[in-house]
Amino acid sequence: xxxxxxxxxxxxxxxxxxxxxxxxxxxxxxxxxxxxxxxxxxxxxxxxxxxxxxxxxxxxxxxxxxxxxxxxxxxxxxxxxxxxxxxxxxxxxxxxxxxxxxxxxxxxxxxxxxxxxxxxxxxxxxxxxxxxxxxxxxxxxxxxxxxxxxxxxxxxxxxxxxxxxxxxxxxxxxxxxxxxx
Numbered sequence: 001x002x003x004x005x006x007x008x009x010x011x012x013x014x015x016x017x018x019x020x021x022x023x024x025x026x027x028x029x030x031x032x033x034x035x036x037x038x039x040x041x042x043x044x045x046x047x048x049x050x051x052x053x054x055x056x057x058x059x060x061x062x063x064x065x066x067x068x069x070x071x072x073x074x075x076x077x078x079x080x081x082x083x084x085x086x087x088x089x090x091x092x093x094x095x096x097x098x099x100x101x102x103x104x105x106x107x108x109x110x111x112x113x114x115x116x117x118x119x120x121x122x123x124x125x126x127x128x129x130x131x132x133x134x135x136x137x138x139x140x141x142x143x144x145x146x147x148x149x150x151x152x153x154x155x156x157x158x159x160x161x162x163x164x165x166x167x168x169x170x171x172x173x174x175x176x177x178x179x180x181x
Contacts, residue, residue: 034082038075040066045073053105055079056133060100060112064089072099074112076133086136088112090129099129102167106159108133113154113166122149128157128166142166146173 036059038045049060057077064073071093076085088110093099094117102113110133117127125147130139142164144153156167 034079036075036077036082036084038087039084040087048101049103051104052079053107053133056085056105058088058103058105058110058112058133060103062098062101064100067093067097068095070096070098072097072101072114074100074103074110076105076110076136085134086131088129088131088136088138090114090138090141092141094118102128102154102157104157104159104164105133106161109139109159109162109164111157111159111164111166113157115152115155115169117154119143119147121147124150124152126151126153126155126168128154128164130164144168144171 036057038061044063045061046063047059048062051058055078057079059075059077061074062072063070065071066073067089074088076088077083078085089099093114097114097117099114100112101115104111110131111128112131113126113128115126116124119125128142130142131137132139144151147153151168151171153168154166155169158165
């Protein structure tokens with residue numbers, strides 16, 4: 001196996017995904033099986049977070065520039081073939097949203113955070129988006145009802161079945177930058 005920068009990991013059954021670029025290896029065999037590459041990858045896009053559910057992997061690329069500088073994106077891949085299933089980007093993505101800095105997947109639902117997303121209520125409030133992991137279609141945008149500037153909702157995300165949780169690392173509910181989920 002090549003020397004890798006190991007800044008991101010995901011494990012599902014006996015499949016390990018690690019490194020930059022992203023490699024998939026069968027843990028029982030410990031040999032490189034796949035390299036997951038986006039159809040439109042560019043220098044600096046930065047694959048940063050991964051998760052796996054069944055044979056589908058989600059990979060965040062928060063520095064992708066398709067919708068403005070560091071707007072971000074996420075990709076769904078088939079872990080048995082390495083083929084890209086879909087590229088995820090919400091319709092309201094903007095510059096420096098960092099969409100894809102946090103990702104998770106469970107069954108047919110993927111969740112992606114955009115922790116620097118701006119709204120009418122302020123800067124870097126953040127958001128999270130739910131997607132159909134089969135079609136790549138955007139399903140819902142999640143916002144905090146009490147969101148304020150620099151809360152960074154979407155700095156972390158998790159999903160299991162039909163329950164999702166979204167972190168807001170700088171929410172001030174219990175004092176300055178105390179955070180919440």
